[in-house]
Amino acid sequence: xxxxxxxxxxxxxxxxxxxxxxxxxxxxxxxxxxxxxxxxxxxxxxxxxxxxxxxxxxxxxxxxxxxxxxxxxxxxxxxxxxxxxxxxxxxxxxxxxxxxxxxxxxxxxxxxxxxxxxxxxxxxxxxxxxxxxxxxxxxxxxxxxxxxxxxxxxxxxxxxxxxxxxxxxxxxxxxxxxxxxxxxxxxxxxxxxxxxxxxxxxxxxxxxxxxxxxxxxxxxxxxxxxxxxxxxxxxxxxxxxxxxxxxxxxxxxxxxxxxxxxxxxxxxxxxxxxxxxxxxxxxxxxxxxxxxxxxxxxxxxxxxxxxxxxxxxxxxxxxxxxxxxxxxxxxxxxxxxxxxxxxxxxxxxxxxxxxxxxxxxxxxxxxxxxxxxxxxxxxxxxxxxxxxxxxxxxxxxxxxxxxxxxxxxxxxxxxxxxxxxxxxxxxxxxxxxxxxxxxxxxxxxxxxxxxxxxxxxxxxxxxxxxxxxxxxxxxxxxxxxxxxxx
Amino acid sequence: xxxxxxxxxxxxxxxxxxxxxxxxxxxxxxxxxxxxxxxxxxxxxxxxxxxxxxxxxxxxxxxxxxxxxxxxxxxxxxxxxxxxxxxxxxxxxxxxxxxxxxxxxxxxxxxxxxxxxxxxxxxxxxxxxxxxxxxxxxxxxxxxxxxxxxxxxxxxxxxxxxxxxxxxxxxxxxxxxxxxxxxxxxxxxxxxxxxxxxxxxxxxxxxxxxxxxxxxxxx
Numbered sequence: 001x002x003x004x005x006x007x008x009x010x011x012x013x014x015x016x017x018x019x020x021x022x023x024x025x026x027x028x029x030x031x032x033x034x035x036x037x038x039x040x041x042x043x044x045x046x047x048x049x050x051x052x053x054x055x056x057x058x059x060x061x062x063x064x065x066x067x068x069x070x071x072x073x074x075x076x077x078x079x080x081x082x083x084x085x086x087x088x089x090x091x092x093x094x095x096x097x098x099x100x101x102x103x104x105x106x107x108x109x110x111x112x113x114x115x116x117x118x119x120x121x122x123x124x125x126x127x128x129x130x131x132x133x134x135x136x137x138x139x140x141x142x143x144x145x146x147x148x149x150x151x152x153x154x155x156x157x158x159x160x161x162x163x164x165x166x167x168x169x170x171x172x173x174x175x176x177x178x179x180x181x182x183x184x185x186x187x188x189x190x191x192x193x194x195x196x197x198x199x200x201x202x203x204x205x206x207x208x209x210x211x212x213x214x215x216x217x218x219x220x221x222x223x224x225x226x227x228x229x230x231x232x233x234x235x236x237x238x239x240x241x242x243x244x245x246x247x248x249x250x251x252x253x254x255x256x257x258x259x260x261x262x263x264x265x266x267x268x269x270x271x272x273x274x275x276x277x278x279x280x281x282x283x284x285x286x287x288x289x290x291x292x293x294x295x296x297x298x299x300x301x302x303x304x305x306x307x308x309x310x311x312x313x314x315x316x317x318x319x320x321x322x323x324x325x326x327x328x329x330x331x332x333x334x335x336x337x338x339x340x341x342x343x344x345x346x347x348x349x350x351x352x353x354x355x356x357x358x359x360x361x362x363x364x365x366x367x368x369x370x371x372x373x374x375x376x377x378x379x380x381x382x383x384x385x386x387x388x389x390x391x392x393x394x395x396x397x398x399x400x401x402x403x404x405x406x407x408x409x410x411x412x413x414x415x416x417x418x419x420x421x422x423x424x425x426x427x428x429x430x431x432x433x434x435x436x437x438x439x440x441x442x443x444x445x446x447x448x449x450x451x452x453x454x455x456x457x458x459x460x461x462x463x464x465x466x467x468x469x470x471x472x473x474x475x476x477x478x479x480x481x482x483x484x485x486x
Numbered sequence: 487x488x489x490x491x492x493x494x495x496x497x498x499x500x501x502x503x504x505x506x507x508x509x510x511x512x513x514x515x516x517x518x519x520x521x522x523x524x525x526x527x528x529x530x531x532x533x534x535x536x537x538x539x540x541x542x543x544x545x546x547x548x549x550x551x552x553x554x555x556x557x558x559x560x561x562x563x564x565x566x567x568x569x570x571x572x573x574x575x576x577x578x579x580x581x582x583x584x585x586x587x588x589x590x591x592x593x594x595x596x597x598x599x600x601x602x603x604x605x606x607x608x609x610x611x612x613x614x615x616x617x618x619x620x621x622x623x624x625x626x627x628x629x630x631x632x633x634x635x636x637x638x639x640x641x642x643x644x645x646x647x648x649x650x651x652x653x654x655x656x657x658x659x660x661x662x663x664x665x666x667x668x669x670x671x672x673x674x675x676x677x678x679x680x681x682x683x684x685x686x687x688x689x690x691x692x693x694x695x696x697x698x699x700x701x702x703x704x705x
Contacts, residue, residue, distance in 0.1 A: 124663075124666065126662060126663065126665075126666035126669070127665070127666060127669060129666075130666065130669030130670060130672070130673055133673040133677070134672075134673055134676065136677070137673070137676045137677050137680045140680055140684075141680055141683070144684070144687055147687060147690070147691055148691070149691050149692065150703060152684070152687045152688055152691045152692070152700075153700040153701075153703055154703060155684055155687070156637065156684050156687075156688060156697070156700060157700065159677070159680060159681060159684060160631065160640055160644070160681075163644055163677050163681075164628065164631055164644060164647065167644070167647055167648060167651060170651055170670070171624060171651050171654065174651060174654055174655045174658065174659070174662065175605070175654075175658075177655075177658075177659055177662060178605065178609070178654075178655075178658035178659050179608065181658070181659045181660075182608050182609050182610065182611075186659070186660065188663055190663075191662070191663060191666065204604065204608050206604035206607075206608075207604050207605055207608055210601060210604065210605075233703070234703045237703065238703070
């Protein structure tokens with residue numbers, strides 16, 4: 001029942017957007033309001049996980065399943081999705097899109113959300129793959145909403161790199177199923193995660209190693225881990241900013257989720273170090289490429305994309321650093337989701353005001369848009385890891401995990417690179433906040449300050465997580481740690 | 487005797503499929519790519535029936551039919567129509583020339599043998615000797631995507647990569663569970679349709695399918 005409440009709202013919203021033509025703004029209002037139901041369902045799952053009731057399953061062959069880890073992801077996805085739908089073009093505010101573009105947007109954004117939710121709710125790693133592959137198609141179709149050379153280029157690179165990458169993840173999935181079949185014959189539910197996890201100690205380590213390499217490359221492409229990150233700045237830079245918010249926070253989290261699920265299986269088979277060492281290597285490389293690219297960046301959406309590459313690296317480091325590291329990585333995932341989605345929602349207003357994607361054209365934001373400018377500054381400070389924001393705490397926990405597991409050189413290098421990112425981010429922020437207001441830009445928020453109110457939600461998440469770890473979240477994370485270390 | 491024939495047939499089918507994949511690397515016109523993809527898919531569809539027969543699994547017959555309709559009839563027809571609409575552009579200057587890409591494909595097949603060694607050692611199936619060929623086909627598909635410049639060639643390369651995975655799943659496990667296989671077919675179909683839209687977009691905005699021109703986005 002709860003699963004239906006989770007998945008149906010976005011599917012029905014997509015159906016509504018298909019049926020109503022031409023597009024009407026009440027469709028997007030309905031979509032936004034209905035998505036609150038899915039959020040409530042996710043909340044309910046999280047509540048179940050915290051109170052420790054039995055893991056919920058649903059459908060023939062236990063098709064859907066929600067343990068603590070899935071519940072956390074459902075919260076993140078539905079949370080960002082709801083905000084996104086409230087900030088989508090077409091709710092009566094001024095927009096650059098025409099009716100047919102808005103209709104297309106609402107069809108595919110809801111299908112995109114539905115497939116992300118299916119990915120985290122699916123019991124079988126095969127269905128999880130099918131759903132994640134579907135996210136590529138649906139999100140790619142929204143990028144060239146307005147046909148320009150740049151958006152066409154970005155969407156082509158995104159769908160090609162994304163599809164090929166995710167195909168490799170499927171190769172990895174097939175290889176581990178192959179190993180399962182070689183061991184115990186064909187079983188219908190062999191790809192269900194609990195079955196796979198329970199059988200893992202008996203599987204052949206030499207096959208599972210190959211399998212994990214394919215899976216890490218595949219889902220790593222979706223997560224934008226270096227060196228498979230090349231689509232990320234293009235896609236984030238050219239997509240409508242509300243899609244950018246979903247891709248940079250929710251989709252990213254789903255890809256990390258897939259890697260973590262598989263890591264648990266592979267760890268149970270191969271032993272702790274193989275998967276961890278791979279994750280540490282790609283993690284450090286991502287931080288390196290992310291921070292150095294931030295120095296050169298000229299476009300503020302691409303700046304956020306490179307920051308995503310850097311944070312993807314941090315999360316991979318965390319996943320590779322043992323239980324403490326995994327805890328820190330999950331906390332970081334929550335913080336990053338809040339911070340990055342807020343930034344992309346703000347970018348929408350900045351784009352509409354300055355009509356340019358370049359940092360050099362955005363000047364005097366604090367005077368032009370005091371609300372947006374202030375929030376943008378807060379978000380940037382959160383992203384570079386300053387207190388009192390949550391990312392400071394999760395990065396602190398992450399580095400403590402690293403130093404306590406004797407990875408001194410690794411963590412030292414990562415810290416130095418974070419300092420580079422810190423400096424370049426601050427200097428870009430200074431350029432955007434201060435300076436003379438360009439002559440053709442009028443002073444005042446784009447949509448009035450009332451539209452800023454929902455943005456206080458991610459901001460308060462960041463601030464609260466920077467000060468305390470609320471008991472329910474701590475319980476949920478502990479619940480997940482039990483799954484991870486079982 | 488029976489399993490001996492099975493092993494030989496699967497090795498033969500996989501070799502033909504790999505050969506059709508490598509054909510993409512030495513031909514230049516889109517029509518020949520579509521032809522190669524179609525023959526490859528036909529071989530794979532026949533192999534679904536073959537594995538279903540020897541492996542005693544009627545589910546594979548159904549998959550064979552799906553595969554045939556999707557990849558032998560539907561997709562080649564759409565590829566041809568696309569070609570007519572956007573004009574037949576030849577792959578005249580790939581990023582890596584033909585001789586080099588053929589040598590690379592040879593090396594990739596060797597690599598596939600190295601990668602799949604543990605798989606062949608673990609498996610007791612009569613089809614196991616063909617596993618490296620399936621992995622080789624995956625690598626060759628990847629090579630086509632990476633080294634060719636026309637958007638449509640890249641699409642065909644991606645489809646060949648998908649065929650390689652289907653072959654690997656068929657030989658290694660006699661087919662993954664039906665529900666997942668159906669999901670995969672659906673994804674391939676949607677992915678293909680989306681890519682087709684983008685090929686039109688590229689053609690419409692750049693008046694060419696050469697992805698070399700897709701170089702506006704920097705920093």
